[in-house]
Amino acid sequence: MSYQCSGNIPELEGPRIRLRPLEEGDAPALYACWTDEEVRKYSDLPDLPDEAAAAELIRLLNRLAATEDGLRWGILLPEAGIIGSCGLNWWQLEGAYRGEIGCELAKPHWGKGYMREAIGLMLGFGYRTMGLNRIEALTDPRNERAVRLFGSLGFTAEGRLRQYRHTASGFHDALVHSLLREEWEQAEYNKF
Numbered sequence: 212m213s214y215q216c217s218g219n220i221p222e223l224e225g226p227r228i229r230l231r232p233l234e235e236g237d238a239p240a241l242y243a244c245w246t247d248e249e250v251r252k253y254s255d256l257p258d259l260p261d262e263a264a265a266a267e268l269i270r271l272l273n274r275l276a277a278t279e280d281g282l283r284w285g286i287l288l289p290e291a292g293i294i295g296s297c298g299l300n301w302w303q304l305e306g307a308y309r310g311e312i313g314c315e316l317a318k319p320h321w322g323k324g325y326m327r328e329a330i331g332l333m334l335g336f337g338y339r340t341m342g343l344n345r346i347e348a349l350t351d352p353r354n355e356r357a358v359r360l361f362g363s364l365g366f367t368a369e370g371r372l373r374q375y376r377h378t379a380s381g382f383h384d385a386l387v388h389s390l391l392r393e394e395w396e397q398a399e400y401n402k403f
Contacts, residue, residue: 213304214341218277220284221340223332228325230284230332233273233296237285238266240293244317253351254315255376272298286316286329294320297329299337309345310337321356330364331400334390344392349375349385361388365398 220232233241242265245256259265275281283298295316302310312333316326337343348366350357362368366388374382 216276216279216282218273220273220276220282221336223284223336225328225332227288228294228328228332229287229289230297230329231287233269233283233285235266235269237293238262238269240317241265241269241285241296244295244315247318249318250315253354253357255378256315258379272296284329284333286314286325288320288325291320294325295329297326297333299333299341302337302341302343304342307345308343309347310341310343311347311349312337313348327360327364327400330360334364334395338392338395346390346395348388350388351376352384352386358386358388364390364400365394366390367394 222232223230239262242259242262244250245265245268246259250256257268259268272281272283275283281298281300283296285293286295286297288294295314297312297314300311300313312330314326314329316329334346337346348357348361349372350361352358352371358368367390369387369389372385372387375385376383
C-alpha cells in the first residue's frame with residue numbers, strides 16, 4: 212500500500228530541533244521569517260501584508276496534507292520557538308517515487324546547522340516512511356548558501372531550468388538538485 216498522510220503531519224525529532232505541524236500561534240514568528248527581505252530574496256513566498264495573512268497561509272499549508280498535496284513542518288528550536296518551516300512541496304509515488312522539498316529559516320539562525328538537521332529529518336521521513344526513491348530541491352542559482360547546503364548533503368546538481376519561476380522582479384532560473392535513496396543510505400547524516 213502506498214503512503215497516505217491523510218492530513219497527519221507527524222512530529223520528527225532531531226538532536227537539537229523538532230519538526231512539528233504548523234499552528235496558527237506560529238503566525239507571528241513565521242510572519243517575521245516569511246517577510247524578511249533576506250529570507251524572501253531567493254524564494255517564491257507570497258506577499259504577506261500582516262500576521263493574519265501568515266495565519267491564513269499556515270491554514271492553507273495544513274490543508275495540503277489533508278488532500279495529499281504537501282507536508283509542511285514548523286522548525287522548532289526549544290529555546291527559541293519556531294525558527295522557520297520546511298516540507299515536502301509535492302510527491303508522486305506510483306510510477307516515480309519522488310518528491311520535492313522546500314525550506315526557509317529565520318536569518319538569526321543561519322549558519323548554525325539547523326536547516327541541515329531539518330532536511331536530514333525530512334529525508335529520513337521521505338525515504339523510510341513514504342518510500343520515496345528520489346528527492347529533489349529547486350534553488351535559485353544566486354542562492355549560494357542553499358546550493359552549498361544541498362551539495363553538503365550529497366545532492367547532485369542536475370541542471371538549470373531556464374526562467375522557471377516568476378517573482379515580482381521577473382523570471383528566474385532554478386537549479387535542480389537530487390538525492391537518490393541509495394546515496395542517502397550511504398550518507399553519515401542519515402542517522403536521524
